[in-house]
Amino acid sequence: MIRYAYAAGNRSFEFFSSPAALFERLGQLQRRTSVTAFRQAQLPVRGIVNDEFIKSCMRAIPEGSEFLLVETVQRTAGRMSWFHDMAGETHAELREALEDSRGSPVAVGMHPAWVNGGPDVVTAYVPDEDGVVRLGAY
Numbered sequence: 001m002i003r004y005a006y007a008a009g010n011r012s013f014e015f016f017s018s019p020a021a022l023f024e025r026l027g028q029l030q031r032r033t034s035v036t037a038f039r040q041a042q043l044p045v046r047g048i049v050n051d052e053f054i055k056s057c058m059r060a061i062p063e064g065s066e067f068l069l070v071e072t073v074q075r076t077a078g079r080m081s082w083f084h085d086m087a088g089e090t091h092a093e094l095r096e097a098l099e100d101s102r103g104s105p106v107a108v109g110m111h112p113a114w115v116n117g118g119p120d121v122v123t124a125y126v127p128d129e130d131g132v133v134r135l136g137a138y
Contacts, residue, residue, distance in 0.1 A: 001114060005032035005136025013070040013085050015107070031128045032136035039120040043070060043107035054098045057108050064089060066111040069097045071104050087111055 003011040016022040026035065045060050047053045061067045071084040084104075086097035098108075114121050127133045 001036040001112070002029065003034040003036070003138045004030070005034070005138060007138075009138065011138075012083055013068070014083055015070075015072060026126070029126045031126050032134055033126045034123060034136075034138055035126070036114050036121060036123045038112055038114075039122070042112045043068060043109035045108040046072075046106070048105050049098050049102045053106075054095065057094060057098060058091060061091075061094060061108070061110065063091050067094055067097075067108065068111040069094075069101065069106055069108045071101055071106050073105055 001011060001013050003009075014025065016025065022037075029035070045053075045057050047056075066087065066089050068087045069085060073083075074081040075084050084101065086093075086100065088094060088097060094108075098106075112121075114123070125133045125135060
């Protein structure tokens with residue numbers, strides 16, 4: 001999870017298949033960006049959104065539980081690109097999020113617990129030009 005400093009709560013969720021890909025992405029981030037990495041795999045329901053996938057998600061995520069959906073292929077509009085994501089707490093919101101991503105490859109599951117940290121969560125910050133870590137507003 002990448003949280004951008006001074007960006008009105010803007011954040012993104014991204015997956016990396018190798019340390020090299022992660023390090024390349026870290027080199028592209030602005031100073032004070034917060035990066036949270038999870039040691040265990042997150043969002044275990046993965047596939048292309050179709051009717052059967054929607055049924056699987058509805059069975060896997062209990063009504064009233066906070067969920068997260070992340071498309072695993074970037075969307076593009078002009079020069080901008082991003083990994084579309086949606087979160088919610090109801091099956092109605094989950095169904096809406098899935099319909100919005102119909103035909104796209106996604107990862108879905110319970111929203112990762114990151115606020116309180118723990119042994120499986122690591123958060124770090126991109127240092128300023130002088131190498132000093134300073135937090136921003138997220």
